[in-house]
Amino acid sequence: xxxxxxxxxxxxxxxxxxxxxxxxxxxxxxxxxxxxxxxxxxxxxxxxxxxxxxxxxxxxxxxxxxxxxxxxxxxxxxxxxxxxxxxxxxxxxxxxxxxxxxxxxxxxxxxxxxxxxxxxxxxxxxxxxxxxxxxxxxxxxxxxxxxxxxxxxxxxxxxxxxxxxxxxxxxxxxxxxxxxxxxxxxxxxxxxxxxxxxxxxxxxxxxxxxxxxxxxxxxxxxxxxxxxxxxxxxxxxxxxxxxxxxxxxxxxxxxxxxxxxxxxxxxxx
Amino acid sequence: xxxxxxxxxxxxxxxxxxxxxxxxxxxxxxxxxxxxxxxxxxxxxxxxxxxxxxxxxxxxxxxxxxxxxxxxxxxxxxxxxxxxxxxxxxxxxxxxxxxxxxxxxxxxxxxxxxxxxxxxxxxxxxxxxxxxxxxxxxxxxxxxxxxxxxxxxxxxxxxxxxxxxxxxxxxxxxxxxxxxxxxxxxxxxxxxxxxxxxxxxxxxxxxxxxxxxxxxxxxxxxxxxxxxxxxxxxxxxxxxxxxxxxxxxxxx
Numbered sequence: 001x002x003x004x005x006x007x008x009x010x011x012x013x014x015x016x017x018x019x020x021x022x023x024x025x026x027x028x029x030x031x032x033x034x035x036x037x038x039x040x041x042x043x044x045x046x047x048x049x050x051x052x053x054x055x056x057x058x059x060x061x062x063x064x065x066x067x068x069x070x071x072x073x074x075x076x077x078x079x080x081x082x083x084x085x086x087x088x089x090x091x092x093x094x095x096x097x098x099x100x101x102x103x104x105x106x107x108x109x110x111x112x113x114x115x116x117x118x119x120x121x122x123x124x125x126x127x128x129x130x131x132x133x134x135x136x137x138x139x140x141x142x143x144x145x146x147x148x149x150x151x152x153x154x155x156x157x158x159x160x161x162x163x164x165x166x167x168x169x170x171x172x173x174x175x176x177x178x179x180x181x182x183x184x185x186x187x188x189x190x191x192x193x194x195x196x197x198x199x200x201x202x203x204x205x206x207x208x209x210x211x212x213x214x215x216x217x218x219x220x221x222x223x224x225x226x227x228x229x230x231x232x233x234x235x236x237x238x239x240x241x242x243x244x245x246x247x248x249x250x251x252x253x254x255x256x257x258x259x260x261x262x263x264x265x266x267x268x269x
Numbered sequence: 270x271x272x273x274x275x276x277x278x279x280x281x282x283x284x285x286x287x288x289x290x291x292x293x294x295x296x297x298x299x300x301x302x303x304x305x306x307x308x309x310x311x312x313x314x315x316x317x318x319x320x321x322x323x324x325x326x327x328x329x330x331x332x333x334x335x336x337x338x339x340x341x342x343x344x345x346x347x348x349x350x351x352x353x354x355x356x357x358x359x360x361x362x363x364x365x366x367x368x369x370x371x372x373x374x375x376x377x378x379x380x381x382x383x384x385x386x387x388x389x390x391x392x393x394x395x396x397x398x399x400x401x402x403x404x405x406x407x408x409x410x411x412x413x414x415x416x417x418x419x420x421x422x423x424x425x426x427x428x429x430x431x432x433x434x435x436x437x438x439x440x441x442x443x444x445x446x447x448x449x450x451x452x453x454x455x456x457x458x459x460x461x462x463x464x465x466x467x468x469x470x471x472x473x474x475x476x477x478x479x480x481x482x483x484x485x486x487x488x489x490x491x492x493x494x495x496x497x498x499x500x501x502x503x504x505x506x507x508x509x510x511x512x513x514x515x516x517x518x519x520x521x
Contacts, residue, residue, distance in 0.1 A: 032410060033410065035408070035409035035410055036407070036409040036410040041347060041348070041350070041404075041411070041412050041413060041414065042350040042353045042411055042412070043348045043349065043350035043353035043354070043413065043414075044348050062310075062312065063311060063312065064310055064312075065311070066408065066409065066515075067513070067514040067515045068311040070408070070515075071516070072312060072320065074323065074324070075319065075320050075323030075324075075327075078323065078326075157520075158341075158404070158406060158412075158521060159339055159340070159341045159406075159486050159521045160331075160334045160335060160336060160339045160486070160520070161334075161339075162339060162340065162341065162342070170344045170347075171404060171406065171412050172412065
């Protein structure tokens with residue numbers, strides 16, 4: 001079957017290094033948090049965290065003990081930042097950022113996707129390499145990452161980088177922001193991983209080998225979470241959209257796919 | 270079942286392929302199991318060398334970031350922690366200097382100095398006094414505000430006359446064998462004080478009486494309480510928590 005190149009090697013490597021670095025950062029960060037699982041300055045209360053004093057379950061943490069977790073945290077932070085810079089530098093120079101920045105109409109497009117996932121719309125919207133929800137998530141990820149790094153610097157060096165800590169509202173608020181940024185990264189990642197397994201498992205192969213079979217895209221499978229996970233054999237040949245797309249994307253030397261039956265309606269039964 | 274809650278067109282298309290779903294599920298399960306296996310452990314042994322290298326690198330970065338001009342200022346609206354300020358010591362009981370058994374308490378300033386000294390509390394308190402309202406940062410992640418009164422260590426060092434070989438300082442105590450050694454730059458920061466007063470009163474035994482080192486440029490565990498000796502050295506000499514695996518530099 002015809003596959004197309006979807007992810008550059010640099011994107012694939014930085015993706016998996018980021019997954020590793022984020023896992024270490026979140027796990028060790030939660031272990032550090034457990035040494036004082038609250039935000040209030042001593043002698044004060046804190047307005048905005050309902051679970052003051054409640055520890056994160058040990059099995060979600062990494063590093064074994066406070067000092068161990070700190071060593072992991074302050075080592076993996078360099079990996080996270082260096083890897084993030086390589087990724088951002090690459091997509092800037094290589095032009096991939098164009099696939100990720102929100103375009104005009106992103107809100108409308110995102111709403112169409114939501115309607116489709118809620119089964120308020122029959123057919124999967126065609127919105128390019130990434131749909132509007134993906135674009136928004138993948139665009140937000142680096143920004144939340146920057147927020148995590150900046151707030152992290154502010155609580156690592158609240159004296160040597162005092163103006164930065166002050167800018168974020170002081171040590172207590174900077175620490176809270178750091179926690180919120182972590183939470184946002186976890187939510188984005190969890191949503192991303194869920195959608196990969198529930199909607200487009202073929203994307204997993206694309207992020208490993210770089211190759212993607214467009215005929216199995218969620219658009220052509222009309223896939224919602226856990227719906228139409230499998231690409232049915234008839235779909236590739238009978239769908240004019242699939243045929244047209246694979247013809248357009250296939251290398252010119254490859255055999256032409258059979259001409260689509262024009263009389264048939266585009267939707268598969 | 271899906272027909273009950275999905276519109277007809279969606280139900281028609283409902284086609285979850287069991288095999289690929291199971292495969293994906295198994296893959297996810299294996300990944301989760303691997304993650305769990307590594308959880309709440311200190312990570313692979315082979316990584317320990319890498320972590321040690323990262324700590325050495327971080328110490329270089331922290332020393333490069335260090336500025337004597339960088340100051341800690343407690344937020345204006347912050348409340349003094351007072352009695353809520355956590356108190357730590359490593360002895361079985363609260364360390365209190367017993368004059369009857371040990372004679373008058375004296376602070377020794379020695380090591381690589383021209384004029385070693387033994388200061389009584391009275392002599393220490395007669396030196397130029399600095400009082401600062403500071404936010405304290407603990408390695409555990411909490412912070413607390415207190416007013417610290419004492420003598421800048423830079424002043425003591427100036428009086429003792431540092432020898433050029435002095436690069437480190439060891440702060441020793443009568444709280445069992447508690448001590449922590451520092452880099453000289455942090456020790457000579459203008460906010461590094463030999464503290465004998467807190468929140469307008471003499472230092473209480475719970476907080477390190479009769480005197481302790483206090484600096485907001487170091488994490489709490491670097492700030493030795495129940496001070497007996499300040500030793501200027503040419504080499505690092507570790508510390509109570511540093512020797513147990515906490516970062517030696519512990520800068521803020």
